[in-house]
Amino acid sequence: MENIIYNKVLVAAVIAWFLAQLTKVVITLLRTRDLDLSKMFASGGMPSSHSSTVTALATGVGIQEGVESAAFAIAVILAIIVMYDASGVRLAVSMQAKILNDFFHGKIKDYKQLNELVGHTPYQVIVGAILGIAVAAWYC
DSSP: OGGGGGOHHHHHHHHHHHHHHHHHHHHHHHHHSOOOGGGGGOOSSSSOHHHHHHHHHHHHHHHHHOTTSHHHHHHHHHHHHHHHHHHTHHHHHHHHHHHHHHHHTTTSTTOOOOOOOOOOOHHHHHHHHHHHHHHHHHHO
């Protein structure tokens, strides 16, 4: 267990996730002048931490194991599925949550607002992917 910190691929993925989440905090700070540390653990927004994490993982595996390895193939397919889901299904969920929140606002007494920041735009996914690739290329 103590050797897990020496797993460069895992560490690169965690660094990519951390940097993406930290970027969300900084963007919020610049836009609203409010230090909202809850953004460190929130989904949705710019850049996609899902994309940064899985592309760092795939890039790191490609560097460590080679692009012809089965591990790289698995990591790439995982990355594609996660990024497709983030900009497809989860983005649709975000849009539906906004519509429902707008519709039910003030109409139901104990209505608990749905989370509208669940998915990502394709641009947010691409920026997250570039971040993940860059981190893994630098660290691995």
